[in-house]
């Protein structure tokens with residue numbers, strides 16, 4: 001692919017602990033397998049940096065680390081240096097990307113402390129959107145909720161995956177996020193993944209705002225791997241998390 005306007009930006013959103021990191025890391029794996037020649041970027045937008053372990057990568061610096069250095073330089077009274085650093089930010093961001101065999105990785109890091117660095121944040125957001133032009137696929141693992149993603153990482157995604165467990169609360173969160181996303185007009189396609197659901201609970205799952213792409217049952221191997229810090233690349237091909245994620249990507253016309 002060479003047309004930069006074609007970049008597909010996938011992201012996951014949903015209540016805490018519903019499987020966003022599990023599913024987004026499975027997406028990265030499936031895309032690398034389906035499109036070995038594609039340029040794929042995985043972005044960990046969660047300050048807790050969970051995607052790192054899930055994908056088995058170790059980034060050296062985070063985007064927020066770079067931002068802090070820029071801000072500190074301003075506060076130390078070296079404005080010229082700060083401006084230079086700002087100009088170099090794009091190259092520095094490339095430095096923080098871990099070039100794996102099949103995908104690049106960027107961690108956003110911890111959110112800003114008290115105080116407003118809106119200008120710098122806005123600049124970094126701009127840098128990320130420039131950066132995404134260099135890739136065919138970008139997969140963003142977010143914090144719970146979508147406002148943060150909008151504020152900190154991206155203006156717009158192409159494919160929004162809403163993740164929930166079968167709980168009524170999880171489903172309500174999904175409906176709310178969908179509403180916010182609609183108001184901000186921030187996606188092209190949207191679908192729901194219901195994770196960790198027992199067969200007999202399926203009739204009771206109530207999501208009203210978007211199509212349910214797939215139901216993923218309990219995946220013991222995945223849960224065990226997660227405990228031991230084993231990456232998603234070691235999951236069996238036919239494990240529920242892999243199968244369900246594949247079905248969801250297929251229904252969203254991504255594979």
Ligand SMILES: Nc1ncnc2c1ncn2[C@@H]1O[C@H](COP(=O)(O)OP(=O)(O)OP(=O)(O)O)[C@@H](O)[C@H]1O
Nearest residue numbers: 016017018019020021022196217218219222223226
């Ligand atoms: N289908 C599944 N079967 C069994 N365990 C699962 C399944 N999906 C996720 N888990 C487990 O549930 C826990 C939460 O999953 P995960 O970290 O992917 O959720 P999350 O939405 O990213 O959480 P957070 O909001 O904290 O970032 C993990 O321990 C993970 O191994």
Ligand SMILES: [Mg+2]
Nearest residue numbers: 020021046050
């Ligand atoms: Mg997570």
